[in-house]
Amino acid sequence: xxxxxxxxxxxxxxxxxxxxxxxxxxxxxxxxxxxxxxxxxxxxxxxxxxxxxxxxxxxxxxxxxxxxxxxxxxxxxxxxxxxxxxxxxxxxxxxxxxxxxxxxxxxxxxxxxxxxxxxxxxxxxxxxxxxxxxxxxxxxxxxxxxxxxxxxxxxxxxxxxxxxxxxxxx
Numbered sequence: 001x002x003x004x005x006x007x008x009x010x011x012x013x014x015x016x017x018x019x020x021x022x023x024x025x026x027x028x029x030x031x032x033x034x035x036x037x038x039x040x041x042x043x044x045x046x047x048x049x050x051x052x053x054x055x056x057x058x059x060x061x062x063x064x065x066x067x068x069x070x071x072x073x074x075x076x077x078x079x080x081x082x083x084x085x086x087x088x089x090x091x092x093x094x095x096x097x098x099x100x101x102x103x104x105x106x107x108x109x110x111x112x113x114x115x116x117x118x119x120x121x122x123x124x125x126x127x128x129x130x131x132x133x134x135x136x137x138x139x140x141x142x143x144x145x146x147x148x149x150x151x152x153x154x155x156x157x158x159x160x161x162x163x164x165x166x167x168x169x170x
Contacts, residue, residue: 046133072160081119086126094131098122099166102151102159114155118162121150131169139168 076104084098103117125146144164151162 006073016086033046046143064144072103076103076160077106078103078114078163081115081122084119084126086123088129088131089127090130092131096126097168097170098126100147101163101165102155103161103163104159105157114158117154118151118159121154122147124161125150134167134169143167 011130040166067144078100078101084100085097086096088094088096100122102115104114129143133139147164151159
């Protein structure tokens with residue numbers, strides 16, 4: 001028991017060198033973290049392609065004086081349809097607001113019955129949908145394709161397509 005006791009005249013060395021080892025440890029952690037970040041960036045992130053000068057079709061058409069070809073002919077006209085508000089089927093009552101316009105052949109009357117017929121087709125189609133039918137990218141793409149096809153059929157050749165300007169689900 002006497003051996004286990006420390007004599008008073010013997011001193012225990014103070015941990016003076018501990019402060020320096022903590023700083024060295026922090027520096028080592030910072031260097032290791034920076035090195036890991038550089039290695040991750042080098043191996044995980046793909047190489048960026050060199051920047052190329054981008055020529056848009058509009059710029060090229062100005063140089064060559066050729067018309068820009070797009071989805072619709074240059075002489076097509078856009079006919080706006082008033083906003084459509086519809087309650088979707090399903091238990092949680094969900095309301096949809098859809099802003100659409102039709103792209104028609106040049107010379108088509110914008111105030112004729114065609115606009116009303118397309119609007120009624122869109123309302124009828126939306127009333128049969130659930131929220132899950134139009135959720136996500138796939139659902140929105142399907143909605144756009146279905147409405148576009150219905151508008152083309154209803155237009156009997158006068159409608160080139162249907163554009164969705166806005167879709168709000170509340």
